[in-house]
Amino acid sequence: MKKTRILLSFIIVIGLITLVESCDSKREPGKVYMPDMAYSRAYEAYAPNNLAKENINYNPAPVEGTIRRGDLFPYNLPDDSTGYRLSAQVKDPLPPLDSVQMKEAGRLFNINCAICHGPNLNAQGPLATGGKIPAVANLTLAVYVKMPVGTMFHSITYGKNNMGSYASQLTREQRWMVIQYVKSRQAELSAGTESATGDSTTTTK
Template sequence: MKSVYKITLLFGITILVSSCHNNAAPNYQYFPNMYESVGYETYSESNAFKNGKEGQLPAEGTVNRGFEPFEYENSTAGYELAKANLKSPLDSLSRNPEKGKELFEIYCATCHGNSGNGKGKLVEREKFLGVPSYKDRVITEGSIFHVITYGLNSMGSHANQLSAQERWLVTDYVLKLKSEL
């Protein structure tokens, strides 16, 4: 007798569940705007921001997380000040010549050459001309760091590719190359 009740109950639940499904009229949609979203035109004006055209700007005087401000400006005067006054903050334990060499070979050697003579692959193939040798230049650690940070002439800035500590490691390696030329 119990099995007849169980079979009847199971049959009733099956009919109840299958009778609620209708392919012609789909069920209620949760979060319908995810299924049928509004299409927006790329780069079109939006009322999501105050002025309708661009995103909100950061507050005055704020600094991005992880950003280290550089007190010398991107100008000839800033270059000369950095050349005269800027010293490396790395102590003897923070200096890593192997890492400096590795970074130099990745970012600098294609133009400046592995020995710093200004005869890198791009210079040999005449893609860039006039890359100076470190031997011929009056450079200091401040001037090297300034040039890596802001760029100079046809050399672009490497501040986005290298952190401040990595730029100082490359600076130390450039001074080592200069002493060997």
């Protein structure tokens, strides 16, 4: 009987200590023994990654100095005026897209680019017409129709003035696919203007 009483009071004391200790502060969760449960793996795309020290975040980026199997080689021209000038010589590493791939490229364009450039490339996307992003390039103008694909890749990779970089949203392959889509739409659209106005070069600025 005595033994049970001692055991009982021991359990009560331990219980009380645990209660008091665990209610110490609402902001202090205490010891985390299952970090996956305490911290979400999801995090905001552009937010600083403070959880890295917990070593629980999945990072899809390849180890430094390596590339993914089947990935295109990294783009090495620097993000400066020399890099921009030299980019004109960079060639598209992809073969011409087939109709299925072109459809996918169009889908990527409509998701990532049409919000500014518009589905018809003429800078009529809602962010451009709504005035949220000024000076959106009208990609149907002659200067962009003539623009080398490498220059386009450079600007899409690093961003240019009011346009951000798409390097984290689109893989290198996807960026080249989108450029093939833009080029094919440009050809389509300028063929349309030529037949309508007779001479597209005099009407475009």
